[in-house]
Amino acid sequence: MIQKLNINDFTILILIRLDSIHRLENILAVSEYLTSNIEADFMVLESSSYDNGLLKKLFNKKIRYSFQEDNDPILYRTKLLNQMASQVETPYFACWDADVIIPIGQIAKAVELLRNNMTDFVYPYEELFLDTSLILRKLFLIEKTSLVLEKNIKKMAAMYLPNPLGGVFLARLDKYKEAGLENENFYGWGMEDGDRYYRWINMGYRVNRIHGPLFHLSHVRGINSQYHNEDQKFIKEKMVLNVKRNKENG
DSSP states (O other): OOOOEEEEEEEEEEEEOOOSHHHHHHHHHHHHHHHHHEEEEEEEEEEESSOOOHHHHHSOTTEEEEEEEOOOSSOOHHHHHHHHHTTOOSSEEEEEOTTEEOOHHHHHHHHHHHHTTSOSEEESOOSOEEEOHHHHHHHHHHHOSTHHHHTTGGGSEEOSOSOOOOSEEEEEHHHHHHTTSSOTTOOSSSSHHHHHHHHHHHTTOOEEEOSSOEEEOOOOOOGGGSOSOHHHHHHHHHHHHHHHHHHHHO
């Protein structure tokens, strides 16, 4: 029997909108992977225009699942994550995208840094944000282990080079709140990860990374996986550039 990583002092937050069968399969696979390998408080919020009841029926009892009706076709991710963070009662938490797999050893190293007060925020991966492809994604859904992905790294495409900042981070809850949580000026998909990272750096927080890959389970890309209009893209790029300039001039 595999010994689980005990991080009961952590809450893992996952926000989801089921916009495709890929997304449904991914969230089920990710939640099974996490609950099979980790002891923690798992909180999933589904936000959509109606409740189809699927996740409530399919999730195991280890998941604290809730549904929130939202008729906006654009998922207001930053606002909803702030809402979720306000419900966290553990001293540490992880913000986890619904399509992300991280080897458990990397998570354990990130947890150790936080518990030993060696960092305030930590990304449990470095450099390699890898899209699995639909073929390797299917293999993971069958095998249910990150080993099958780790053995096929060279067959995957790297995303968001040279410094990927999305997917997942772990943090001290008090420092996350102190730093202002998510920036709700970012509406819809894109760029909020860069804003968050450079804001932390500018404010003097300790930010670390753990060597190793992140695996992104491929999926079709709808309106909530791309920029929903060019104006929003321009505005977000300008906001992140301003934060980066503050870092360089600090």
